[in-house]
Amino acid sequence: MFQDFTVKTNPETGAPRLAALRDVLASRGLAGFIVPRADIHQGEYVADRDARLGWLTGFTGSAGFCVVLPEIAGVFIDGRYRVQVRSEVDLAVYTPVNWPQTQAGAWIAEHLAEGQIGFDPWLHTHSEIEAIRKALAKTRVTLVPVDNPIDEIWTDRPAPPQAPARQHPPEFAGESSADKRARLGAALEDAGDTAAVLTQPDSICWLLNIRGDDIARNPLVQCLAILQADGRVDLFAEPAKFSPELLAGLGPDITLCPPDQFGAALCAQSGSVLVDPATAPYAVGPILSEAGATPHYASDPCVLPKARKNAAEIAGMKAAHHRDACAMAEFLAWLDAEAPKGNLTEIDVVTALENCRRATNALTEISFDTICGAGPDGAIVHYRVTEKTDRAVNAGELLLVDSGGQYVDGTTDITRTIAVGPVPEEARAPYTRVLKGMIALSMAQWPEGVAGSHLDALARMPLWQAGQDYDHGTGHGVGAALCVHEGPVRISRASTLPIETGMILSNEPGYYRDGAFGIRIENLVLATQAAKSPEADESRRMLAFETLTWVPIDTRPVLVDLLDPPERDWLNAYHADCLERIGPHVSPATRDWMEKACAPI
Incomplete structure (x- = not known):
């Protein structure tokens, strides 16, 4: 049901x-500190315990950071x-x-x-820190790793999440964890690596075929x-x-250890160890x-194998989208x-809307906090309604x-x-131009090797x-019963990944x-081989997109x-x-609404 997810802060606490x-x-001799919206895992969403940026500034968006200096504090945010x-x-x-x-x-x-800028080495990536250091190379400003000073002043910091883990059913995973581990391990050996450090929970959950509820909306x-x-x-x-x-069920090749043993385990590694500079902590x-x-x-x-869905994952995604489309049709009617x-x-x-999804008796959770913007609120790209902002x-x-x-x-979106x-x-x-753009991408056909930036x-x-x-961006990757925003594939100006x-x-x-x-029209699509x-x-x-989402688009505008x-x-x-696939599976009243909504133009 609806919850007000506003963090326990407001502009007055800033x-x-x-x-x-x-x-x-000042007590540590630091001229500044960088506060990211990130935890040790570098995911898009963080637990309440790790919401340091929101606690300090009040900003609750899913991306950004703050640089605190003696005379100015900049909150860095993108166009959303x-x-x-x-x-x-x-x-x-x-x-x-x-x-x-x-x-x-x-x-x-x-x-x-001049001066030293502190950063928490567990909350920034190697690439991130090296980029800042390069920009400061000709200045008298240096970056230094420090214990996080926010943890010193955040006295009522929440406890870590403790939700139980569960097995992801084999019929939806499509490949055993043992086979995944053997395949990826062989690739490490071929590259001359003895091991790989994995810090992204969705990578690990995919690899081990497990799921959980530690992060709201993400399994x-x-x-x-x-x-x-x-x-x-x-x-x-x-x-x-x-x-x-x-x-x-995980088997003897998985050794479960307390989190505080991670540092000691890193110290025990030898040889060449793979570390992702874009996601692993510095x-x-x-x-x-x-x-x-x-x-x-x-x-x-894990990221590319996870992004390339297998037949079982694709079948599961199609079934989820059919179920979700029925709920959406009931809601729109x-x-x-x-x-x-x-x-x-x-x-x-x-x-x-959430009630309609729960009425399927199959929903485990919504995949993100619903964005519902009426009139001018729709112009706020990632608007989240609260009791305070609720609008007619x-x-x-x-x-x-x-x-x-x-x-x-x-997972649907x-x-x-x-x-x-x-x-x-x-x-x-x-509205019509946005629709034309969505249709252009739906109809696109392109040679193998083309990246999201071209599309x-x-x-x-x-x-x-x-x-x-x-x-x-125009498009983001979507996980199979995983995170609704999944890297590394994207359709955006910056994406170079085919x-x-x-x-x-x-x-x-x-x-x-x-x-x-605000106007946005969104379907999920599956990259497939194009018809010859x-x-x-x-x-x-040649490749093309197969549409997965089957919900009427408002033609009145x-x-x-x-x-x-x-x-x-x-x-x-x-x-x-839409009418053929979904119409037979909704209520008679919604079927009548669909016949009108799906009428040819």
């Missing part, structure tokens, strides 16, 4: 907490959070900084002439691991999370080096009937609803933008032609007008004349498929 932090820094941050932090003491346009190193060099066990080249794994997690039955490399091992900085060996009456608020909508859903506005579900067999009553005229053209432009082109754009068959991504262009409305064209080069392998005939054909065929 100044005294910042002052207390500066006092600690430039509106949100101004309502969450005390602007008298915190300065929002547009990132990644402005990098931390350059900003520090501009605002500090993860907070843990660390060392994978040996012979396939054995030392797993570092709270032993109380693992039942005797689960331990027996502290790991120096510990290995001091112990006589050689850190080999390379990508986490209800919303169309109730919203124009003027009695709903954003919280009412969030609650009703008014006729004559757009309502943006971005949501998803976690099921034992798969879908956005629909719905016209409540009369469509705002100024939103029609942007990103296809979704943006209709907006670019009107001088418009959006400040987030998209491969079996990868599942979101397709979600958008447009946001501050103070007026009679004119295709024999030697060239569409300017039909802006759609090209192939785009109109795609939309009509999509809606015919």
Whole structure:
């Protein structure tokens, strides 16, 4: 059910907490400190215990950091959070900084002439720290690893999560942990590595076929691991999370150890040890080096195999999406009937949607806090309604609803933008351009080896032609009964990783007008081998996207004349498929609503 996930902070707490932090820094002889929104695992979501950035500043977004200096404290946020941050932090003491346009190193060099900047070596990656050091190389400012000073002043810091771990059913995993470990271990040996340090819980959960509930909305066990080249794994997690039955199922090649033994285990390694510079804590490399091992900085060996879904994972994802589409159709039919009456608020909508998903009797959890923005709230890209911000859903506005579900067999993520009553005229053209971009990506076909950065432009082109754009990526990877945001594959300007068959991504262009409305339309898609064209080069392998999401798209805001005939054909065929696939499995009233919503244009 709806919960207000606002952290126990507000703009008024920012100044005294910042002052207390500066006092600690001064006592240690430090000129500043970097506060990331990260834990030891470097995941997107953190437990309450690790929400140091939110506790200090009040900013609750899923990405960002703060650099505290004697005279200024910069809160670095990307384009998704430039509106949100101004309502969450005390602007008298915190300065929002547009990132990644402005990098931390350059900003520090501009605002500090000399001194030592502290950082917690367990909360930053090797790549992150080295980039800042490089930017400061010609200055009199240095970075030094320190014990975290926030932990000294955060006196009521929550306890670590202790949710029980569980086995991920073999029929949905599609491959045993033993086979995964043997395959990845052999690759380590071939590369000359004796072991790999794994610090991302979703990698470890995928490798060991386990799941948990340590992080809200993500079926993860907070843990660390060392994978040996012979396939054995030392797993570092709270032993109380693992039942005797689960331990027996993991088998003799998995050794469960308390988390505080991780450092000693690093010291016991020898030879070349793989460490991911983009995700492993900075502290790991120096510990290995001091112990006589050689850190080999390379990508986490689990991330690409995890991104390439196998047949069982794909089947589970399709089943989850069918189930989820039925729930979404029931919700949208209800919303169309109730919203124009003027009695709903954003919280009412969030609650009703979760109820529809729970009515499937298969939902284990929603996959992220539902984004439900009415009118101008829709322009806040990652808006999360709270009791304080709850807004009425008014006729004559757009309502943006971005949501998803976690099921034992798969993870979903879908956005629909719905016209409540009369469509705002100024939103029609942007809505249609966003739809054109989503359709362009849905219809795309590309040669093997093409990266997400190339495909990103296809979704943006209709907006670019009107001088418009959006400040987030077009697509992110999605886990199979794992994290709804899964690396490393993306569809964005910065992504250089080729998209491969079996990868599942979101397709979600958008447009946001501050103070007026937000538009986003999102389906999940599966990368597959494209059907062979009679004119295709024999030697060239082409890929395409298969749509996984089957939920009607609101056609009422569409300017039909802006759609090209192939785009109109795609939309009509999509809606015919929605009606055929989902219509027989919903209530009679929702079936009637679907027939109208899926009518050809």
